[in-house]
Amino acid sequence: MSMLEVNGLKKTYVTHLGSNKVEALKNVNFSVEEGEYVAIMGESGSGKTTLLNLLAALDKPTGGNVILNGKNLFKIRESAIAQFRRENLGFVFQEFNLLDTFTLEDNIYLPLVLAGKSYKEMSERLKPIAEELAITDILKKYPYEVSGGQKQRAAVARAMIIFPKIILADEPTGSLDSKATDELLRLFKEVNAMGQTILMVTHSVKAASVANRVLFIKDGEVFHQIYRGTDSNQQLYQKISDTLTLLVTGGERE
Amino acid sequence: MKRMFYPQLAWDSIRKNKQLYVPYILTCIGMVMMYNIITGLALANTPEAYVGGGYIGALLGMGGWVIALFSCIFLFYTNSFLMRRRKKEFGLYNILGMSKWSIVKILFWETLIISVISLTVGLILGILLSKLAELGLMNIIHEEINYRFTIFGKSIVMTLKIFGTIFGLLFFNSVIRLASSNAITLVRSENRGEKPPKGNWLLGMLGILLLAYGYYLSVTIKNPTEAFNTGFTAVLMVIVGTYLIMICCSVLFCRILKRRQGYYYKANHFVSVSSMAYRMKRNGAGLASICILATMTLVIMSTTTCLYAGLEDSLNQRCPRDISIEFGMQDPEGMQEENIRDLQSGILDTIQMYGLSPKRICSYRYAVLYGVLEEDVAVTNPNGLMGMMTDSLGTEMYCYCFVPLSDYNELMGTEETLEAGEVLISTNRTAYPYDTLSFEDGREVSVKKKVDFIFSGESMMSIFSSMAVIVPDLDAALQGDQAIVSVMDDSFFDRGWFYAFDLPADAKTTQQVYQELDRVFGSDDLKSRYGYDVVSCEEREDLRQSFYQITGGLFYLGILLSIVFLFATILIIYYKQISEGYEDEARFEIMQKIGMTKKEIRKSINSQILTVFFLPLILAVVHLAFAFPMFHKMLMLFNLFNIRLFIVTTGISVLIFAVFYALVYRITSDVYYKIVSEAKQ
Numbered sequence A: 001m002s003m004l005e006v007n008g009l010k011k012t013y014v015t016h017l018g019s020n021k022v023e024a025l026k027n028v029n030f031s032v033e034e035g036e037y038v039a040i041m042g043e044s045g046s047g048k049t050t051l052l053n054l055l056a057a058l059d060k061p062t063g064g065n066v067i068l069n070g071k072n073l074f075k076i077r078e079s080a081i082a083q084f085r086r087e088n089l090g091f092v093f094q095e096f097n098l099l100d101t102f103t104l105e106d107n108i109y110l111p112l113v114l115a116g117k118s119y120k121e122m123s124e125r126l127k128p129i130a131e132e133l134a135i136t137d138i139l140k141k142y143p144y145e146v147s148g149g150q151k152q153r154a155a156v157a158r159a160m161i162i163f164p165k166i167i168l169a170d171e172p173t174g175s176l177d178s179k180a181t182d183e184l185l186r187l188f189k190e191v192n193a194m195g196q197t198i199l200m201v202t203h204s205v206k207a208a209s210v211a212n213r214v215l216f217i218k219d220g221e222v223f224h225q226i227y228r229g230t231d232s233n234q235q236l237y238q239k240i241s242d243t244l245t246l247l248v249t250g251g252e253r254e
Numbered sequence B: 001m002k003r004m005f006y007p008q009l010a011w012d013s014i015r016k017n018k019q020l021y022v023p024y025i026l027t028c029i030g031m032v033m034m035y036n037i038i039t040g041l042a043l044a045n046t047p048e049a050y051v052g053g054g055y056i057g058a059l060l061g062m063g064g065w066v067i068a069l070f071s072c073i074f075l076f077y078t079n080s081f082l083m084r085r086r087k088k089e090f091g092l093y094n095i096l097g098m099s100k101w102s103i104v105k106i107l108f109w110e111t112l113i114i115s116v117i118s119l120t121v122g123l124i125l126g127i128l129l130s131k132l133a134e135l136g137l138m139n140i141i142h143e144e145i146n147y148r149f150t151i152f153g154k155s156i157v158m159t160l161k162i163f164g165t166i167f168g169l170l171f172f173n174s175v176i177r178l179a180s181s182n183a184i185t186l187v188r189s190e191n192r193g194e195k196p197p198k199g200n201w202l203l204g205m206l207g208i209l210l211l212a213y214g215y216y217l218s219v220t221i222k223n224p225t226e227a228f229n230t231g232f233t234a235v236l237m238v239i240v241g242t243y244l245i246m247i248c249c250s251v252l253f254c255r256i257l258k259r260r261q262g263y264y265y266k267a268n269h270f271v272s273v274s275s276m277a278y279r280m281k282r283n284g285a286g287l288a289s290i291c292i293l294a295t296m297t298l299v300i301m302s303t304t305t306c307l308y309a310g311l312e313d314s315l316n317q318r319c320p321r322d323i324s325i326e327f328g329m330q331d332p333e334g335m336q337e338e339n340i341r342d343l344q345s346g347i348l349d350t351i352q353m354y355g356l357s358p359k360r361i362c363s364y365r366y367a368v369l370y371g372v373l374e375e376d377v378a379v380t381n382p383n384g385l386m387g388m389m390t391d392s393l394g395t396e397m398y399c400y401c402f403v404p405l406s407d408y409n410e411l412m413g414t415e416e417t418l419e420a421g422e423v424l425i426s427t428n429r430t431a432y433p434y435d436t437l438s439f440e441d442g443r444e445v446s447v448k449k450k451v452d453f454i455f456s457g458e459s460m461m462s463i464f465s466s467m468a469v470i471v472p473d474l475d476a477a478l479q480g481d482q483a484i485v486s487v488m489d490d491s492f493f494d495r496g497w498f499y500a501f502d503l504p505a506d507a508k509t510t511q512q513v514y515q516e517l518d519r520v521f522g523s524d525d526l527k528s529r530y531g532y533d534v535v536s537c538e539e540r541e542d543l544r545q546s547f548y549q550i551t552g553g554l555f556y557l558g559i560l561l562s563i564v565f566l567f568a569t570i571l572i573i574y575y576k577q578i579s580e581g582y583e584d585e586a587r588f589e590i591m592q593k594i595g596m597t598k599k600e601i602r603k604s605i606n607s608q609i610l611t612v613f614f615l616p617l618i619l620a621v622v623h624l625a626f627a628f629p630m631f632h633k634m635l636m637l638f639n640l641f642n643i644r645l646f647i648v649t650t651g652i653s654v655l656i657f658a659v660f661y662a663l664v665y666r667i668t669s670d671v672y673y674k675i676v677s678e679a680k681q
């Protein structure tokens, strides 16, 4: 059985007046195996964030289900969802979403503090992660004192410290310059190599070309997918670009 | 079409920011209404309306200025809250190509709309409620007020002038703020990264010291005159101390909490401690202001209520009988027993004309010497006195009232006896704890007993405390080789005879007797016959009227100001929480994303709001508790010694204040929670 299974996921937004309906996701099906590194691509407005929010149980779908480790996400009681989230899912967002009232260290601890872990346990967990992400020296700083790349690495640490089943990343490189982007993508690759499952949403070809598999969504459905196989990043990059061209010119679904 | 563009935009933005503007407009309306009512009343209370009307009119007029000034400060404060919130919007307009001039136009229309609404509604409410306010005042001061229709016009014009100016100033202030910022800073003004402040130990310690010293001063004040001088210093110290403590110590406190890992890294402390620490510097000043304002309100409420509720008490102290007459006698001959007996029969004759005879008679001769009391040493020597008075303004000024034992025994119905060198002592305000009393230019006498005494109206009215010294013989005490004090030519010395009695008659007759006595004994003829040179005649009923005016006027003003301050305090907190709610919106959204439950959010919000809300209130109550002895001493000047009454009025004031406070806490935390949790939807 796959680690994550998405079956017939559907999401329709009803705007305030109730007259306008936006069908963000129509019928999304895919699955992710343990240890995979999957990128989801699509144009702006194609429903990537919507999909991720559903996977994170931050929102309720109109139809379909999501099964994580054999557990149906939408069958979990409302009161237990937050706990489920902080025990199983790690998040990395485009806007970092660090709290400016906390130091980077405290930001990273936040989910564990909520889970009631002791300081000793938290700092022991953080040590290797911080080393890996090269943020040990800046842990005592506040978000506004560090660069975007460093902020994003702290956010990755916050996602990793809970030892999540899966890391969900929404446009993680969207706010970074090219040097910080390369750095982050390299880190994701390393983390994945250690066995961490990652699902990353992006519209950047460069970011997607690092993944093991790339899914394309269009019109609320999974339109196409590419496996890396034995391709190099460069080759995958080319394949993705070609697919995107196809997407824009309105090619048929395979 | 084009012409209506700016008014429409202004109106829309007011409506869009309802949560901010509704309380603001309500405040403006409230202030306009209060000002209009109080100026109307001030104009209606004239000397022509009733005797003493000038006093009430002036008092209320002063109250009007207080409200105007306060409105100005307060509206500036709340307006700056609004502007901070709106800056982002204006910045966006600016970036989207709207010129600053156009934004100024929007601001102008906004100000205009708000001022027209507040002035119209405020004035209408003011006029509607003025009748009620007038009735209230009449009931409190027991006078007929002549509230003519013309007054409405005048008070409306005054209100328009004052508040027109305030709104104008607010507009210019906004424009200046707008002009001095560029689009980028406008857009980003709200979420600039900011390091949590470092607490300053030195300033924090200074704050604690100032507060402690202020408290110490208030608690150790010995007499009412001192309460006014030292009290001012104490109040200043407490105010400065409060600001320093709120700003510095709160930051330090949070930092200490943060260092305690076992405490800080707990789900229910983590978020609240860090965001408190983050905000304290900015919040400290605000919280301190709230605290000071709350203290001020509580003091005004409790003292003026106590004054009014204790009116009969202090009237009885001030005027123990229906009618009293006091004769001042330069000539020692006048003090001879025969002369006094003649004077008394003269008085009795006058009363007899009305077919009445006096009851519960008080009669005693006295000699009065002013001086300073230092521990158990009385300094009455004029040279020494002058030096001390300039040294320490009015500290422990006393009026020593020497009374012969025979008069005392008759007055109180006692049978005390005294040896030479012994005295009985009675004080009217502050207790005298020593067993001996020595006069600097005289002798030491032993205090045989501390006793009760009926002080004359003169001494109760004086701002100085009085001490009755009952001596075996008045003449011997003041002159000769047995004298216990030496009286010099330029000593502050007086002597005389006090006579007071009740009349078993109705109010009207009593008044006639009083007027007749005043007339008869005011004549020069009688003065020379009986050897007195000043006479003062008082009637309790007559005094009661002016008491109702004085304390009633203060009480009424106290109520009005308390209402204004109470609502101001509450509103400041409301805005504080709302603007924090907007700041926290994003923060709580993040927390929700990484796994904080709604319940945890609610809990963390509650603990934050609770602290922000009740910290100033608690500190205000502590201030009040320490200020209590000081204000109790001040109330003694109004001959209010009933400490139980003051405790009760203070307690009730705190209770009323706390109830309103708690109510607003409920509303505010709901609004705050709504803002914060809306983030997700």
Ligand SMILES: Nc1ncnc2c1ncn2[C@@H]1O[C@H](COP(=O)(O)OP(=O)(O)O)[C@@H](O)[C@H]1O
Binding pocket: A013, A014, A015, A022, A023, A024, A042, A043, A044, A045, A046, A047, A048, A049, A050, A051, B681
């Ligand atoms: N809360 C919402 N209410 C209504 N419509 C929404 C909401 N969130 C997203 N949408 C719509 O759903 C579609 C998908 O949006 P989103 O998932 O954010 O796209 P992406 O992240 O791929 O850019 C868009 O058309 C967007 O306008």
Ligand SMILES: [Mg+2]
Binding pocket: A048, A049
């Ligand atoms: Mg998106």
